[in-house]
Structures are given as C-alpha cells and as structure tokens.
Amino acid sequence: MxxxxxxxxxxxxxxxxxxxxxxxxxxxxxxxxxxxxxxxxxxxxxxxxxxxxxxxxxxxxxxxxxxxxxxxxxxxxxxxxxxxxxxxxxxxxxxxxxxxxxxxxxxxxxxxxxxxxxxxxxxxxxxxxxxxSKSMVSDLTKQLEPAVQEWANRPLNNQYYRYLYVDAMYIKVREYHKVVSKAVYVAMGVNTENKREIIGFQIANQESKENWSTFFKSLMKRGLQLPKLVISDAHEGLKAAIQEEFLGTSWQRCTVHFLRNIMETMPRKNTAEARRHLKEIFKAPTVEISRALKDEFIEKYEGDRRFEKVIKTLDEGYEDAIQFYAEPANTHKHIRTTNTLERLNSEIRRRERVIRIFPNEDSAFRLIGAVLMDLDENLDKGNKRFIYGQNQ
Structure with a gap:
C-alpha cells in the first residue's frame, strides 16, 4: 500500500x-x-x-x-x-x-x-x-501534568549537590473569585560534575520559615544530601529554615543582595568612591585581602555620621557574605551570588508575564514546571560546565 x-x-x-x-x-x-x-x-x-x-x-x-x-x-x-x-x-x-x-x-x-x-x-x-476557545487551550496544557509531576518528584540520590541555590518569586493566581499572590520556591544544585540542575520547585501561599522548611524536607525526602553551601538572599524565614534543616551546612548570603542592602542606607551624593570600595571588598582574590579592604572602609568612613548605618549593616552581615572564600578559588565568582538562579527566574517571569493571572494553582504548577523542565534540559549541555577548574 x-x-x-x-x-x-x-x-x-x-x-x-x-x-x-x-x-x-x-x-x-x-x-x-x-x-x-x-x-x-x-x-x-x-x-x-x-x-x-x-x-x-x-x-x-x-x-x-x-x-x-x-x-x-x-x-x-x-x-x-x-x-x-x-x-x-x-x-x-x-x-x-x-x-x-x-x-x-x-x-x-x-x-x-x-x-x-x-x-x-x-x-x-x-x-x-x-x-x-480559551478553555480548550487551557485544557490542552493539562497534558503536561504527568510529565511535570514525574520530573518534579524524580529521585535526587543519584548525585551529590555541593552547592544549592534557592530563591522565591511571586505570581498572581485566581482563588475563590479573587486574585492572590503566591510564592514560587525554586532550588538549583551544582553536582559533582560541576553542572547545574534544577532540582525542585514548590508553590506556596507565602514565603515563610514553615514553607521553606516544607520545601527542604521534600527535597531531602527525594534523596538530597546535605550540601556544603546554600546560597540565597537574607529573608529571615529562609535563613531560619536553612539553619534548622541543613545542620552543618554553611550559608552564603548573596553579595549582590547584600551590597544592595548596604547601599540603600548610603547617601547618593558624593559617594561614588565609597561604592566602588564596597564592591571591591567582595571581589578580592582572598579572604585576607577582603578583610583588609573592609577594615580600611570602616576606618575611613566611621567618623562620618552619614555612614553610620552603612558601617553597621556591613559589619553585621559581612561574615555571612564571605563564606564562599572557604571554597576553591575557581568557584568564587559562581557561588558568591544567586545570579545564576535570578536568570532562571527572569525566564519564568518572561513567560508568566503574558498570562498575568493564573486561573488556579494547578495551572501555575503545570506551566512553571514545564518552563523549568525546558530550562533544566538546556543547562550546561554536552561537555559544558558551570564551574571549570580542579576542585580542591
């Protein structure tokens, strides 16, 4: 025939x-x-x-x-x-x-x-x-459900993730005839082959210690071992959950977020030199040089009343922001910030922006999960590595 x-x-x-x-x-x-x-x-x-x-x-x-x-x-x-x-x-x-x-x-x-x-x-x-109809298009996306569920619940015990990046973003969802904000938690790990993987995500009503703890427990239930370092911003609930769920793991405060917090307390006029000095503190090649630059900054500006909050914020958060120095030098630029995860979030946001309001939480889970699956598949493909060089 x-x-x-x-x-x-x-x-x-x-x-x-x-x-x-x-x-x-x-x-x-x-x-x-x-x-x-x-x-x-x-x-x-x-x-x-x-x-x-x-x-x-x-x-x-x-x-x-x-x-x-x-x-x-x-x-x-x-x-x-x-x-x-x-x-x-x-x-x-x-x-x-x-x-x-x-x-x-x-x-x-x-x-x-x-x-x-x-x-x-x-x-x-x-x-x-x-x-x-729009409802037909929406119904079609339900075909994503089995694949997303399988991917989101896959075992994590076949790899060790040395570094774990976590962050949350907010979306709008229609619920009980009103529009509410919900938090989307995303976790990305760097495995022993120095490749990135999106290892989990969760949608919750708000960003809180309890919800972060639930998220971390779900990752460990799937086989996640304690990472050496968790990189995130300084949300209080997130910090508390990391300390409670990952005993013995160091926490790296994202230096980009930390610098932003410091500079928000700084006068805008005639502070360009001070801003450059602050950035150099966290770009120093060694922790010894970083501490010297920090001490030099405090000594230089501690007599200026305009810098009281700046120095206080820097001094209180400095140790949490330099934990990356305990890791090999070739990793420093990659693990001192959450930039790599922020870029993933921006890709989610780009697709989510055209929807604006999800009709329900299930549809948000399906679409965001499908986007993350696609992004994960294209992270560090082939011989590409996120971190190059010999690990110590």
Whole structure:
C-alpha cells in the first residue's frame, strides 16, 4: 500500500503565521493526493478497477461523501470513497492523528514559550480556519501534568549537590473569585560534575520559615544530601529554615543582595568612591585581602555620621557574605551570588508575564514546571560546565 508521509516545520510555521497567509496551492495539492490515496485504498479493497464487471465481486462502489478534515496546515475538504455494504474504511484519518497530536503539542509549546492564550487561538484560527476557545487551550496544557509531576518528584540520590541555590518569586493566581499572590520556591544544585540542575520547585501561599522548611524536607525526602553551601538572599524565614534543616551546612548570603542592602542606607551624593570600595571588598582574590579592604572602609568612613548605618549593616552581615572564600578559588565568582538562579527566574517571569493571572494553582504548577523542565534540559549541555577548574 502507498505510504504517505508529510512533515512540517512548526517553528517556521509559528514564526511566519502572524505575518503571512497559508499557501492555498499546498492545501489543494494535499487534497488531490489524499483523494487519490483513498481512491486507491478502495480499489485494493474491491480487488478490481472501477467499471470492471465481475460476477464474484464482494461489494460495490457507492460514490463519495464530503468530509472537512483539519490538519496542522489548515482545514481541507475531502471526498471520501464509500461502498454499498459500508464495510470499507480509509486509514487516512488514523494516519493523520499523529499530525493532529503534533499540532496539539505545538499549541502547548506556544503556551509554555510565553505566547498568550489569546494569540494561540488566533494562530489556530489562521492555521485551520477554525476558532478554538480559551478553555480548550487551557485544557490542552493539562497534558503536561504527568510529565511535570514525574520530573518534579524524580529521585535526587543519584548525585551529590555541593552547592544549592534557592530563591522565591511571586505570581498572581485566581482563588475563590479573587486574585492572590503566591510564592514560587525554586532550588538549583551544582553536582559533582560541576553542572547545574534544577532540582525542585514548590508553590506556596507565602514565603515563610514553615514553607521553606516544607520545601527542604521534600527535597531531602527525594534523596538530597546535605550540601556544603546554600546560597540565597537574607529573608529571615529562609535563613531560619536553612539553619534548622541543613545542620552543618554553611550559608552564603548573596553579595549582590547584600551590597544592595548596604547601599540603600548610603547617601547618593558624593559617594561614588565609597561604592566602588564596597564592591571591591567582595571581589578580592582572598579572604585576607577582603578583610583588609573592609577594615580600611570602616576606618575611613566611621567618623562620618552619614555612614553610620552603612558601617553597621556591613559589619553585621559581612561574615555571612564571605563564606564562599572557604571554597576553591575557581568557584568564587559562581557561588558568591544567586545570579545564576535570578536568570532562571527572569525566564519564568518572561513567560508568566503574558498570562498575568493564573486561573488556579494547578495551572501555575503545570506551566512553571514545564518552563523549568525546558530550562533544566538546556543547562550546561554536552561537555559544558558551570564551574571549570580542579576542585580542591
């Protein structure tokens, strides 16, 4: 039997669909081919050619019936052959189910990649000449649920994660006829091969010690071993949860957040030199040089009343912000901040921004999980490493 195979470049299709119309010649050609294919199927079923006379024939041709058929290149009109007994059926529609599934997956991919539901419905309408409801697009994304659940709950005991980055961001979710903010916790680890992995995420009502502890317990239940260092901002609930759940693990306060906290207390006028000095404290090659720069800063500005809060904040948080110096020198620039996780959060935010308000927490879990799965797959691919050099 003749084999028909059509493949489409969905990426090019999605890129061009909003600017150009579909090629009607292509659709017409496919109509001709499929009609001929079905005609040939009926001939093979009949075991004779049209107009042949055979007293032993087992069935009779009985014309055609029209059928609209929606493919991933658009809606086409086909003439489907039939027989008098009704026993003949074409396998064209079954073959094209795979293409229909690819089209549905393409719709899901558009949503995950940050295309709004409204725009997706427009794309489908231009592709197929058929409108779809927003609820249909939303229902399609539910197909992500099993894959996201499996990924989010995968075992973590087959790797040791030396460094653990944690952070939270806020999203808006519709709940009980009102819009509320919810916290999305994300954890990323650096394994013994110096590669990054997104090892977990959780959606909670707010950022608190209790919710952070629950999140950490879920990671350890999946097999996470105590990391050497946890890198995060200085949220009080997060700090308390790290201290309680990761006994014996050091905490690295993100130097970017810490410097921002210090500089918020600093006068804006005539402080450019002081700001440069502060940055150099945490970029020093060794902890000894860093301490010397810190002491020099305090000695230089402690007589200036404008710098009282600056010096107090620096002195109180300094030790937590230099824990990275206890690790090998080749890791310092990577583990003194949460920048690598901030970039992941910005990718989530870019896709989340087009949605603005999630209809419920389950939909937020599915979409954010799908985005994180995609980001995780593309972190440090092949021979790429997050940290290069020999570990001590």
């Amino acid at each position: 003749t084999q028909l195979n059509f493949t489409l470049d969905f990426e090019k299709l999605k890129e061009g669909i909003m600017q150009s119309s579909l090629n009607d010649v292509l659709k017409s050609t496919i109509v001709i081919i499929l009609n001929k294919y079905m005609e040939r199927e009926r001939d093979l079923y009949m075991m004779n050619e049209s107009h042949d006379r055979d007293a032993e024939r087992h069935d009779y041709r009985n014309g055609y019936y029209p059928r609209d058929f929606v493919l991933n290149i658009g809606k086409i009109k086909l003439k489907v052959p039939r027989t008098r007994s009704g026993n003949f059926s074409t396998d064209v529609f079954e073959k094209y189910k795979r293409n229909d599934q690819a089209f549905l997956l393409s719709m899901i991919e558009m949503v995950v990649n940050g295309v709004s539901t409204r725009k997706v419905t427009k794309v489908v309408e231009q592709l197929c000449g058929e409108s779809v």
